[in-house]
Amino acid sequence: MKRILITGSNGLLGQKLAELLLPRQEVEVLATSRGDNKLAEIFPTLPFRSMDVTKPEQVEQVVSEFRPTHIIHTAAMTNVDQCESDRDGALLLNRDAVQYLVNACEKYNAHLIHVSTDFIFDGENGPYDEEAAANPVNFYGETKLMAEEVVKQAKCKWAILRTVLVYGVVNDQGRSNIVLWVRDSLQAGKVIRVVTDQFRTPTLAEDLAMGCWLAAAHDAEGVYNISGSEMLTPYDMAMQVADFFALDKSLVDKADGSTFTQPAKRPARTGFIIRKAETELGYRPHTFAEGIRVVAEQAPVSR
Numbered sequence: 001m002k003r004i005l006i007t008g009s010n011g012l013l014g015q016k017l018a019e020l021l022l023p024r025q026e027v028e029v030l031a032t033s034r035g036d037n038k039l040a041e042i043f044p045t046l047p048f049r050s051m052d053v054t055k056p057e058q059v060e061q062v063v064s065e066f067r068p069t070h071i072i073h074t075a076a077m078t079n080v081d082q083c084e085s086d087r088d089g090a091l092l093l094n095r096d097a098v099q100y101l102v103n104a105c106e107k108y109n110a111h112l113i114h115v116s117t118d119f120i121f122d123g124e125n126g127p128y129d130e131e132a133a134a135n136p137v138n139f140y141g142e143t144k145l146m147a148e149e150v151v152k153q154a155k156c157k158w159a160i161l162r163t164v165l166v167y168g169v170v171n172d173q174g175r176s177n178i179v180l181w182v183r184d185s186l187q188a189g190k191v192i193r194v195v196t197d198q199f200r201t202p203t204l205a206e207d208l209a210m211g212c213w214l215a216a217a218h219d220a221e222g223v224y225n226i227s228g229s230e231m232l233t234p235y236d237m238a239m240q241v242a243d244f245f246a247l248d249k250s251l252v253d254k255a256d257g258s259t260f261t262q263p264a265k266r267p268a269r270t271g272f273i274i275r276k277a278e279t280e281l282g283y284r285p286h287t288f289a290e291g292i293r294v295v296a297e298q299a300p301v302s303r
């Protein structure tokens with residue numbers, strides 16, 4: 001019996017993990033997140049404990065009581081621009097909390113599965129395999145690289161799963177994602193400006209959750225890329241979304257680094273080579289077109 005503790009269960013990946021693991025007979029799952037359980041309505045039988053990962057005493061208490069065999073760590077400050085302005089908060093959540101989890105995993109012999117990002121790379125020459133050299137270009141990426149270094153020092157078993165541009169339908173949170181943002185903007189007749197000079201392998205949240213489960217099921221150790229398999233620009237993604245929903249493509253204006261900037265610099269060409277996860281873990285992601293269909297089925301058109 002695997003006893004799996006999820007951190008950040010209220011988030012996009014956390015919710016999909018709860019949905020995936022709850023029905024499995026061979027798994028006893030404990031969902032944890034800062035504050036209250038936002039999934040109580042959709043998953044009334046989901047075991048939940050409030051656990052703020054930046055509070056070591058809360059981590060110690062919950063882990064010592066539940067005694068997980070595995071911890072899947074999803075909680076993070078994922079607003080890249082916010083990480084630039086709130087550096088202390090980003091360091092506490094994205095780096096220090098990982099040390100607290102490592103301490104607990106070492107003490108109670110749990111296997112840590114840590115979720116990381118393509119933003120540890122500079123985007124000069126993606127797509128990247130698991131051996132590529134990191135060189136972050138924004139503070140979010142720096143904090144996530146520091147977290148990886150904390151995990152790699154751990155005395156407990158560990159796996160680092162790196163992913164890219166996660167999209168999916170998240171319950172009750174206003175946070176959108178690229179598929180719904182494009183669909184809802186075009187539906188509302190709004191002009192959007194979408195970049196043609198960033199390259200990603202976008203990842204359906206359900207696929208990322210499956211990758212996390214496969215890593216736990218295999219007691220995988222080391223670094224694995226868990227993302228989509230297609231290299232696309234956000235503009236390509238927007239065109240596929242417009243086609244799927246038969247929306248007006250003329251509302252999508254092309255943009256690039258010279259006309260579209262955000263507070264934090266984005267690495268231009270990232271994306272992952274996922275052959276290792278495919279062969280060692282049996283990981284099989286949806287295509288982006290299939291992913292759009294999955295999202296469409298979950299998020300009926302907002303009137």
Ligand SMILES: NC(=O)C1=CN([C@@H]2O[C@H](COP(=O)(O)OP(=O)(O)OC[C@H]3O[C@@H](n4cnc5c(N)ncnc54)[C@H](OP(=O)(O)O)[C@@H]3O)[C@@H](O)[C@H]2O)C=CC1
Nearest residue numbers: 008010011012013034052053074075076078117163165166
């Ligand atoms: N989304 C993406 O495109 C990508 C994400 N990743 C990585 O994947 C992981 C999951 O990302 P995603 O699901 O999108 O993240 P979300 O932002 O959707 O979810 C993060 C969750 O963590 C919770 N949280 C925040 N602070 C704490 C805390 N102190 N203690 C406990 N929980 C906390 C948040 O709770 P609350 O709801 O209260 O804020 C939120 O529910 C992250 O590690 C991220 O770095 C990597 C690449 C791409």
Ligand SMILES: Cc1cn([C@H]2C[C@H](O)[C@@H](COP(=O)(O)OP(=O)(O)O[C@H]3O[C@@H](C)C(=O)[C@@H](O)[C@H]3O)O2)c(=O)[nH]c1=O
Nearest residue numbers: 078080117118119163164165166193194195198234266
């Ligand atoms: C808002 C906006 C975004 N974009 C593009 C830029 C980017 O490639 C993509 C998503 O932009 P966002 O700023 O929402 O996402 P961004 O913060 O770039 O997403 C990152 O999140 C963190 C957590 C990660 O770990 C990274 O893998 C990555 O997914 O859409 C446009 O083209 N036009 C726009 O108006």
